[in-house]
Amino acid sequence: MTDWLRSELTALRPADAVASAAVRERAAQVLRPPGALARLDELAEWVAAWQGTSYPRVDRPHCLVFGGDHGIAAAGVSAYPADVTVAMQAAIQQGKATITALGAALAVPVTLVDVGIARPTGDIRQVDALDHDRCGAIAERAAAAVDDLDTDLLVIGELGIGNTTVAAAVCACLYDEPADRWVGRGTGVDDDGLQRKLAAVEQTRQRVVPSQPLDVLRRAGGSELLAMAAATLAARRRGIPVVVDGFVATAALAPLQVAVPGALDHCLVGHASAEPGHRRLLERLGKRPLLDLDMRLGEASGAMLAVPLVRAACAGVTDVATFGEWFG
Amino acid sequence: MTDWLRSELTALRPADAVASAAVRERAAQVLRPPGALARLDELAEWVAAWQGTSYPRVDRPHCLVFGGDHGIAAAGVSAYPADVTVAMQAAIQQGKATITALGAALAVPVTLVDVGIARPTGDIRQVDALDHDRCGAIAERAAAAVDDLDTDLLVIGELGIGNTTVAAAVCACLYDEPADRWVGRGTGVDDDGLQRKLAAVEQTRQRVVPSQPLDVLRRAGGSELLAMAAATLAARRRGIPVVVDGFVATAALAPLQVAVPGALDHCLVGHASAEPGHRRLLERLGKRPLLDLDMRLGEASGAMLAVPLVRAACAGVTDVATFGEWFG
Numbered sequence: 001m002t003d004w005l006r007s008e009l010t011a012l013r014p015a016d017a018v019a020s021a022a023v024r025e026r027a028a029q030v031l032r033p034p035g036a037l038a039r040l041d042e043l044a045e046w047v048a049a050w051q052g053t054s055y056p057r058v059d060r061p062h063c064l065v066f067g068g069d070h071g072i073a074a075a076g077v078s079a080y081p082a083d084v085t086v087a088m089q090a091a092i093q094q095g096k097a098t099i100t101a102l103g104a105a106l107a108v109p110v111t112l113v114d115v116g117i118a119r120p121t122g123d124i125r126q127v128d129a130l131d132h133d134r135c136g137a138i139a140e141r142a143a144a145a146v147d148d149l150d151t152d153l154l155v156i157g158e159l160g161i162g163n164t165t166v167a168a169a170v171c172a173c174l175y176d177e178p179a180d181r182w183v184g185r186g187t188g189v190d191d192d193g194l195q196r197k198l199a200a201v202e203q204t205r206q207r208v209v210p211s212q213p214l215d216v217l218r219r220a221g222g223s224e225l226l227a228m229a230a231a232t233l234a235a236r237r238r239g240i241p242v243v244v245d246g247f248v249a250t251a252a253l254a255p256l257q258v259a260v261p262g263a264l265d266h267c268l269v270g271h272a273s274a275e276p277g278h279r280r281l282l283e284r285l286g287k288r289p290l291l292d293l294d295m296r297l298g299e300a301s302g303a304m305l306a307v308p309l310v311r312a313a314c315a316g317v318t319d320v321a322t323f324g325e326w327f328g
Numbered sequence: 329m330t331d332w333l334r335s336e337l338t339a340l341r342p343a344d345a346v347a348s349a350a351v352r353e354r355a356a357q358v359l360r361p362p363g364a365l366a367r368l369d370e371l372a373e374w375v376a377a378w379q380g381t382s383y384p385r386v387d388r389p390h391c392l393v394f395g396g397d398h399g400i401a402a403a404g405v406s407a408y409p410a411d412v413t414v415a416m417q418a419a420i421q422q423g424k425a426t427i428t429a430l431g432a433a434l435a436v437p438v439t440l441v442d443v444g445i446a447r448p449t450g451d452i453r454q455v456d457a458l459d460h461d462r463c464g465a466i467a468e469r470a471a472a473a474v475d476d477l478d479t480d481l482l483v484i485g486e487l488g489i490g491n492t493t494v495a496a497a498v499c500a501c502l503y504d505e506p507a508d509r510w511v512g513r514g515t516g517v518d519d520d521g522l523q524r525k526l527a528a529v530e531q532t533r534q535r536v537v538p539s540q541p542l543d544v545l546r547r548a549g550g551s552e553l554l555a556m557a558a559a560t561l562a563a564r565r566r567g568i569p570v571v572v573d574g575f576v577a578t579a580a581l582a583p584l585q586v587a588v589p590g591a592l593d594h595c596l597v598g599h600a601s602a603e604p605g606h607r608r609l610l611e612r613l614g615k616r617p618l619l620d621l622d623m624r625l626g627e628a629s630g631a632m633l634a635v636p637l638v639r640a641a642c643a644g645v646t647d648v649a650t651f652g653e654w655f656g
Contacts, residue, residue: 031419032426033407033515037629038602038622079361087654091359096649098360105643106636187361274366292620293637294366301365301644308434308636309621315433316629321424326415 022054043313058311063155068116068223071123073162116223142227143234157245157300167251213255225252246273271302350382371641386639396444396551399451401490444551470555471562485573485628495579541583553580574601599630
């Protein structure tokens, strides 16, 4: 069931306006021209608002990569066969994948959470991706994965062959717009595959629309998408700001914001993906990505790179003397 | 004398094309779709080319902040009095400044190199900033500061009240263009100050043009600008890639590239500053900044934030298994 998500959305933790105001005030008093750090100061305020402290810190970031497989992958929408998801799961677990290399370089632990690898969802062209029971189990597993962590900044991303198709389907259904607005080449599908992808998304839209936002996620989405939505709400409840990866991760969260404006206020989008739908979706959500490096990998790689900037942003307010302290 | 700079420019270390090709080849074989990391892979190739190894690493980054004072500061071109340079020097030395807070958060040591604090250069409206002897001493000191380091990535930036005026003057003279193309508000000068700044730069241009590029640096520049140019060439000689900060740092290096195209190929510009001349200058130099966060502080702050991305980029090639290693 998407009941858990729905229930969380009715009781969203508010931002701590006192904490963010204290950080804003200190940022204006430290040893530099007011506003000189611009976006970096805003990041520190954002962390303060969601950690609920005027002393925001990023000392224990943690990255969760949610993995799942998709019935639609059998329709030839990806440049890779579905069993690559399993292979990449093993590579992450053994520290040989891109995200684990980046995580090691940046001192951010990475945990893979299997919410459906080798257990594909329904083919979204014809049937719902997930039934209510499976949705409930996935949400529970994802929320538990967050609850198990001792972290002050959560990085989320995904792994799943076929999931840019699913992400495009979620967007097309959520906004009821033609497939070509949302479909890109993902991992690099060829022209024929792109046509199959467009057709699959369009067919899904015809089947799913109209649906409530959370039902779009259940019917046109997938296991790891639902898990990311649940993890994001679990983090909100626990006062943990979230750094979100690219197109698939953002698409997974978009239904939350469409359902309840402000539901993603505790989320920073780490980077703008080269997957063209991402920029369009970010505009819809009013989110400004932190980095823009033409990346299009997934695995939380773009979000991971944002972590040191958020950590530095906090230090840039808390660890710099004020003019008063220095000259007073 | 600018003789040392001139001599270095005639014997620039070439890129190691074998090393960068090896990294490019490995990046195409690791466990991700080809090209999925885009700009990040390019960074790894760039580090390999200049470190001269197919196993590029950023294990010992170091930040040098060069500080100097400027005769032109007396003309009321800054929002701050000149003695703020001394105060900020002390704040950096005691770890209470923005750059030291960022450096501590990112595990990058910061060293302040005083090349002229409280010993202002000549007022560039009327006289040359530096005579040949002082230039020689500064270049020697800056090169020695680099030679003293055991580093695999050099981060450079500056400190000096009045130095965005000087940077604008260098650009205006180098490209023989009106002051308003290059002058911005720096640390936040008011309207009257902005007019004084424009007039100072224009007067300097009338006096200095025509001059050879390195003479522009000596005549219209300043101590910390010359030091950054020298440090950059010293790093080139030693196979150390350089991450460059914002407008002032880039202006300091521009004469090198105008004198000898390719002289800055071992330099990455860490961020695009909000100081409007920076973007214009980057276009002239054909440099694409890594970050764009509206920052305008100096102190190497924008370059500092790029360090973890360069470190991660290297790991993203060297520490990820290839398809052959994984499936072979």
